[in-house]
Amino acid sequence: MPNVTFKGNPVTLVGPELKVGDAAPDFSLVDNALSPVNLATYAGKVKIISVVPSLDTPVCDTETRRFNQEAAGLPQEAVLLTVSVDLPFAQKRWCGAAGIDRVITLSDYRDRSFGQAYGVVIDELKLLSRSIFVIDRDNTIRYIQHVPEITQEPDYAAVLAAARQLL
Template sequence: MMPVKFKGNQVKLSGKELNVGDKAPEITLIGKDLSAIKLGGSQGKYQVINVVPSLDTGVCATQTRKFNEEAASLKNATVFVVSMDLPFAQGRFCSTEGIENLIVASDFKNKEFGQKYGVLLADSPLEGLLTRAVFVVDLEGKIVYKEICEEITQEPDYKSPIGVIK
């Protein structure tokens, strides 16, 4: 697994590491209205899976706002933001921030996304949350882009994942 740091200190990730070319596991998460949200697998369109530790932090909020802006221009893609935040908090964040172009999904129930995508933090002060990452899944359900941010407190690359689709 790729080394990840939180404020300069090494952290461990748990779960199965996925790489470009792997099938994206289909997972059911919880939407802000408590509905079931399916992501991964083959959905007949691109999926941008934007993973953040918590929407209540500045970097995560910025990352989500930027992907929301980018999502508006994507014709054949669904953009998700996945975190461990409770669905109610995700809903509040979206209404406060005017987030309308992406789907928020919570992995709080059984941490299945974190485990199957290998992005669950196994230690550090953020233990139990998801690390900062971006995955792009193609129309057939294959991972065509992956970035696990080396330093959790820093934003991901925005151009590359969108470039894979455009």
């Protein structure tokens, strides 16, 4: 499993350690309208999945705003998803307040099935670890970034470069 810390303290991630080249596990998430969403919802698209602990924290806020800006420069064949365990109501409120119009926020609050399938549930906190998955049109994982310290931002340039190679 990746070595991940929260404020310098090691945390335990629950679930499998996915590798580049693995088939992306299907998932069941909830969008801001409380509708179910799964991998097939984004069939034929390159998917950048940004996983964050909570949009109501400064680093997650900054990360999602940055990806919203970056999404403007990506073609229609790409979709940028942000997954957290925040309630869909809170995600919708936050997106409205932050002016988020390109990133799609999805909630794993029900059973953390996404987090468990992708190996990013933090056992000690029951939140999701800051991670990025880039998945191609055929639902193969092409890039993974587990941010080693959850309170830090990801390497945006590396994520975007990986996605652009697939477009």
